[in-house]
Amino acid sequence: MKQSILIICLSFMSLSNCAQKKRPIKGETEFQRELNAEYKDASTSPLKDKDRKQFKGLDFFKFDSTYVVKAILKRTPNSEWFHMKTTTDRVSKERVYGVLHFELKGKKHQLNIYQGKDLMTKEGFEDYLFLPFLDETNGLESYGGGRYIDAKIPEGDTLIIDFNKAYNPYCAYNDKYSCPIVPRINYLKTRVEAGVMGFEKG
Known part of the structure; x- marks a missing residue:
């Protein structure tokens, strides 16, 4: 029983962490959201690594x-x-x-x-x-x-x-x-x- 509760708790924590990592992209227009997504993505962002890691939106x-x-x-x-x-x-x-x-x-x-x-x-x-x-x-x-x-x-x-x-x-x-x-x-x-x-x- 304790083991089942532990697994459920760990699963919940994992889902919570994922939810926190996958925050919605900021922006009130499609252009703003697309630009923010581009700048947040390491493969397309012009930002320096240190700026990108704390990037929340332009x-x-x-x-x-x-x-x-x-x-x-x-x-x-x-x-x-x-x-x-x-x-x-x-x-x-x-x-x-x-x-x-x-x-x-x-x-x-x-x-x-x-x-x-x-x-x-x-x-x-x-x-x-x-x-x-x-x-x-x-x-x-x-x-x-x-x-x-x-x-x-x-x-x-x-x-x-x-x-x-x-x-x-x-x-x-x-x-x-x-x-x-x-x-x-x-x-x-x-x-x-x-x-x-x-x-x-x-």
Whole structure:
């Protein structure tokens, strides 16, 4: 009898430990949950081991639908390839795919959107576009080096920019990475209170 109770207790403790280890992934949107899951997983996380072990979730600005905007895309098919600087000696061969014109909270803005020469030859990234930007939260609530948004080549001349999906370069978490430096031309003279916030390294 005592042995049965012991086995039941041990089983219960084991289940409790599993339940504690398999805590639900934090995040109020699918994007936030996916990013947190990626950063928690040792095989995909850019975090240093010591930061990943105590990782509970990234800090995000609260989701705000006013930061989901429709932009007019003016393509620049004759733009030349150039070397975009990175945080290391490496350079990334990019070109301005087009210029996005949009309104954010009643004010007009524009951002260059880029296409990578090497990346466009990789399977699954043929239609990938790169939207890096700086704004007035950088160095305060958000990472000082600016943030990135992933996009795809649209069929028409409009593109939805969701600033709630803005994320930090890997360099914000670990200086072993080589990250493209946001071109100064992509500075937004406004506060973008959406997306991933800054990160305090352990």
